[in-house]
Amino acid sequence: xxxxxxxxxxxxxxxxxxxxxxxxxxxxxxxxxxxxxxxxxxxxxxxxxxxxxxxxxxxxxxxxxxxxxxxxxxxxxxxxxxxxxxxxxxxxxxxxxxxxxxxxxxxxxxxxxxxxxxxxxxxxxxxxxxxxxxxxxxxxxxxxxxxxxxxxxxxxxxxxxxxxxxxxxxxxxxxxxxxxxxxxxxxxxxxxxxxxxxxxxxxxxxxxxxxxxxxxxxxxxxxxxxxxxxxxxxxxxxxxxxxxxxxxxxxxxxxxxxxxxxxxxxxxxxxxxxxxxxxxxxxxxxxxxxxxxxxxxxxxxxxxxxxxxxxxxxxxxxxxxxxxxxxxxxxxxxxxxxxxxxxxxxxxxxxxxxxxxxxxxxxxxxxxxxxxxxxxxxxxxxxxxxxxxxxxxxxxxxxxxxxxxxxxxxxxxxxxxxxxxxxxxxxxxxxxxxxxx
Amino acid sequence: xxxxxxxxxxxxxxxxxxxxxxxxxxxxxxxxxxxxxxxxxxxxxxxxxxxxxxxxxxxxxxxxxxxxxxxxxxxxxxxxxxxxxxxxxxxxxxxxxxxxxxxxxxxxxxxxxxxxxxxxxxxxxxxxxxxxxxxxxxxxxxxxxxxxxxxxxxxxxxxxxxxxxxxxxxxxxxxxxxxxxxxxxxxxxxxxxxxxxxxxxxxxxxxxxxxxxxxxxxxxxxxxxxxxxxxxxxxxxxxxxxxxxxxxxxxxxxxxxxxxxxxxxxxxxxxxxxxxxxxxxxxxxxxxxxxxxxxxxxxxxxxxxxxxxxxxxxxxxxxxxxxxxxxxxxxxxxxxxxxxxxxxxxxxxxxxxxxxxxxxxxxxxxxxxxxxxxxxxxxxxxxxxxxxxxxxxxxxxxxxxxxxxxxxxxxxxxxxxxxxxxxxxxxxxxxxxxxxx
Numbered sequence: 001x002x003x004x005x006x007x008x009x010x011x012x013x014x015x016x017x018x019x020x021x022x023x024x025x026x027x028x029x030x031x032x033x034x035x036x037x038x039x040x041x042x043x044x045x046x047x048x049x050x051x052x053x054x055x056x057x058x059x060x061x062x063x064x065x066x067x068x069x070x071x072x073x074x075x076x077x078x079x080x081x082x083x084x085x086x087x088x089x090x091x092x093x094x095x096x097x098x099x100x101x102x103x104x105x106x107x108x109x110x111x112x113x114x115x116x117x118x119x120x121x122x123x124x125x126x127x128x129x130x131x132x133x134x135x136x137x138x139x140x141x142x143x144x145x146x147x148x149x150x151x152x153x154x155x156x157x158x159x160x161x162x163x164x165x166x167x168x169x170x171x172x173x174x175x176x177x178x179x180x181x182x183x184x185x186x187x188x189x190x191x192x193x194x195x196x197x198x199x200x201x202x203x204x205x206x207x208x209x210x211x212x213x214x215x216x217x218x219x220x221x222x223x224x225x226x227x228x229x230x231x232x233x234x235x236x237x238x239x240x241x242x243x244x245x246x247x248x249x250x251x252x253x254x255x256x257x258x259x260x261x262x263x264x265x266x267x268x269x270x271x272x273x274x275x276x277x278x279x280x281x282x283x284x285x286x287x288x289x290x291x292x293x294x295x296x297x298x299x300x301x302x303x304x305x306x307x308x309x310x311x312x313x314x315x316x317x318x319x320x321x322x323x324x325x326x327x328x329x330x331x332x333x334x335x336x337x338x339x340x341x342x343x344x345x346x347x348x349x350x351x352x353x354x355x356x357x358x359x360x361x362x363x364x365x366x367x368x369x370x371x372x373x374x375x376x377x378x379x380x381x382x383x384x385x386x387x388x389x390x391x392x393x394x395x396x397x398x399x400x401x402x403x404x405x406x407x408x409x410x411x412x413x414x415x416x417x418x419x420x421x422x423x424x425x426x427x428x429x430x431x432x433x434x435x436x437x
Numbered sequence: 438x439x440x441x442x443x444x445x446x447x448x449x450x451x452x453x454x455x456x457x458x459x460x461x462x463x464x465x466x467x468x469x470x471x472x473x474x475x476x477x478x479x480x481x482x483x484x485x486x487x488x489x490x491x492x493x494x495x496x497x498x499x500x501x502x503x504x505x506x507x508x509x510x511x512x513x514x515x516x517x518x519x520x521x522x523x524x525x526x527x528x529x530x531x532x533x534x535x536x537x538x539x540x541x542x543x544x545x546x547x548x549x550x551x552x553x554x555x556x557x558x559x560x561x562x563x564x565x566x567x568x569x570x571x572x573x574x575x576x577x578x579x580x581x582x583x584x585x586x587x588x589x590x591x592x593x594x595x596x597x598x599x600x601x602x603x604x605x606x607x608x609x610x611x612x613x614x615x616x617x618x619x620x621x622x623x624x625x626x627x628x629x630x631x632x633x634x635x636x637x638x639x640x641x642x643x644x645x646x647x648x649x650x651x652x653x654x655x656x657x658x659x660x661x662x663x664x665x666x667x668x669x670x671x672x673x674x675x676x677x678x679x680x681x682x683x684x685x686x687x688x689x690x691x692x693x694x695x696x697x698x699x700x701x702x703x704x705x706x707x708x709x710x711x712x713x714x715x716x717x718x719x720x721x722x723x724x725x726x727x728x729x730x731x732x733x734x735x736x737x738x739x740x741x742x743x744x745x746x747x748x749x750x751x752x753x754x755x756x757x758x759x760x761x762x763x764x765x766x767x768x769x770x771x772x773x774x775x776x777x778x779x780x781x782x783x784x785x786x787x788x789x790x791x792x793x794x795x796x797x798x799x800x801x802x803x804x805x806x807x808x809x810x811x812x813x814x815x816x817x818x819x820x821x822x823x824x825x826x827x828x829x830x831x832x833x834x835x836x837x838x839x840x841x842x843x844x845x846x847x848x849x850x851x852x853x854x855x856x857x858x859x860x861x862x863x864x865x866x867x868x869x870x871x872x873x874x
Contacts, residue, residue, distance in 0.1 A: 044449075049442060049446060260798045
């Protein structure tokens with residue numbers, strides 16, 4: 001037999017059993033938050049026609065796509081959850097009630113350069129609202145409130161949502177009368193990576209003069225609460241309709257965010273939030289963990305008025321948020337932000353000290369019927385080895401079942417943390433061991 | 438803009454919004470059953486190295502594999518959940534506690550010929566136990582009990598697990614001293630598809646004489662409870678150690694299944710269950726819906742003593758079950774076995790009849806904090822249109838919020854089924870609308 005490579009492929013996530021337990025709990029927690037906000041689960045297949053993906057992909061992502069070969073159809077793995085949503089909405093318009101709200105916690109694939117904390121297969125937890133014809137801006141606030149609730153539920157400490165508006169950026173750039181707006185947007189988005197002096201020299205290459213560059217940097221470096229931010233933006237003295245409308249929208253957003261329960265510390269306005277050349281048209285945001293900014297953006301999104309319209313003639317504006325779940329989970333693990341889980345989901349491990357397997361099976365069935373999660377160690381082994389198994393799984397309780405216990409229908413329940421033992425009936429055990437909601 | 442094909446790829450599942458709600462509920466129900474039996478969630482990436490898949494794939498499946506192109510690694514989408522599990526267990530032995538129990542509800546891909554009820558992307562709900570060195574046969578019964586619990590939880594009516602043992606088949610075939618056992622196994626597995634006369638002629642081509650064919654058909658057509666089945670098997674008069682050991686194991690299995698709460702109607706023994714040329718070595722089973730046998734096998738599995746051993750030198754026997762979830766769901770939908778769901782997950786839809794969006798947002802936040810799943814219709818619209826929205830989503834309650842209601846802090850709650858309206862406080866509403874556990 002040739003020696004096989006048993007390691008996962010480069011950039012593919014593969015966690016320990018205990019981490020898998022936590023990751024499954026994360027997914028459920030987030031699904032619950034999305035449900036509480038009225039977002040409806042919706043799945044589509046992982047593979048899409050290339051013509052669909054190509055219609056919505058930028059050149060950088062194009063190179064990262066995983067092509068899939070089977071039969072003659074030109075097809076690939078999706079690179080995000082939003083483009084398949086746009087296709088679904090376009091294809092199933094008549095079945096949907098608008099505004100349509102959908103939540104999805106699922107995988108996508110991008111062949112990014114492999115490096116720590118970057119994954120080629122990754123989960124995102126998305127919530128989106130799509131309207132037909134129009135979509136009230138209160139939904140923008142709603143999406144930010146969902147994102148905030150989701151991040152609170154993960155209990156990773158303080159976070160801050162950084163908010164800007166595409167209209168501010170575009171209005172400002174219009175006022176400069178630039179030749180190549182797209183190049184400037186790209187540079188601003190790359191600014192945190194390339195640094196200030198490189199940014200300046202690149203802007204000079206794009207023919208911006210010293211005054212314009214200073215003005216641009218002034219624009220792109222404003223942060224603060226609504227009052228501070230608005231005042232700084234107004235001081236830029238931009239006479240542009242988009243710019244003014246954007247400021248007005250942000251003021252409304254601020255009021256709605258407060259009403260939706262966001263704490264002033266949980267968000268701020270930040271004109272440096274660009275979101276690349278993406279499909280955003282209005283409010284845009286990124287989120288950082290306040291005490292761990294080095295992780296980068298953990299939840300991003302914004303308003304996209306034209307994404308679905310590429311697939312249909314009708315106007316279908318949308319707004320959404322996306323938590324980069326795999327990346328966030330991996331970083332949170334590495335930083336110790338996640339309390340170590342146990343590798344067991346059982347409330348109790350039953351240890352048979354008898355050959356009457358059918359009687360032990362009956363007991364386990366009774367406990368399950370009473371709602372307990374029950375593991376049974378069926379291997380023939382001495383008590384010591386059985387206890388070692390129970391301890392290694394991390395289950396909080398072990399139940400010792402010998403012939404005497406079966407005869408008396410009372411069993412020895414051992415607290416695996418304190419080591420304490422008590423004798424108890426099935427009903428007592430079921431009540432004692434259940435710690436889950 | 439060229440006209441794009443917005444339909445999903447052939448063989449890819451894509452459900453209505455309401456069906457998606459049910460499918461998400463199915464996945465959660467099954468995850469809960471697996472947890473109650475102490476099975477621990479574990480995920481691996483969808484893409485595996487071709488060398489891993491090739492080590493465990495039969496020639497028929499080999500042709501169905503979706504190759505994935507990115508970079509230079511030879512890689513494909515997995516065709517089941519068991520081979521990646523075997524690789525994981527082999528690679529992570531030192532981190533695992535054995536017997537290792539894992540549950541996974543996830544996708545695989547096979548390029549099968551597209552036809553109704555066959556999917557190229559499909560979910561399976563798997564539960565497996567893998568031992569190191571040995572694995573007590575009580576785990577075989579445990580797996581069948583999990584499968585039965587899972588199928589009961591889906592509430593699709595009566596089901597029956599059809600059980601056989603690879604040792605019976607192999608023992609019987611040894612007694613015939615055949616040249617090509619594999620070809621005969623394949624034919625028996627195909628028997629339901631090709632029919633009796635074709636089966637006979639093919640067996641003749643394999644040089645079986647009339648007596649042997651009659652004997653073989655006699656063997657492969659025994660069904661019944663343990664007593665009936667065992668007697669029929671003993672009448673075949675096979676002097677073979679594997680054959681006798683298999684009968685002994687089935688007797689033990691029967692006792693354990695009863696103890697684990699399986700009803701006599703929920704399973705029977707059936708020597709016609711072959712499970713192809715798969716990796717099974719002991720107990721094998723398939724499950725049918727008793728009242729809808731045309732759906733075919735909905736949950737299958739068995740004992741595999743050598744699957745992991747292909748990857749490591751150690752003996753690592755396992756046993757598992759797999760529900761073909763996407764296929765079962767699609768057939769159950771088509772047959773009307775699933776009660777029509779609503780396309781909403783909200784307990785209540787809030788309808789704002791006021792411009793005070795911030796006050797309405799506050800109210801929604803209060804209701805969510807009290808545990809209700811709340812949708813808000815933020816579009817500016819008259820009451821009639823708003824009620825149409827609430828009705829279309831299928832939410833059971835609507836909450837009418839005007840300026841007067843906000844001033845009095847009492848709101849009009851409308852039962853969307855009966856049409857009845859009551860005036861209620863936030864606390865009363867939260868208590869009334871919550872129907873979920």
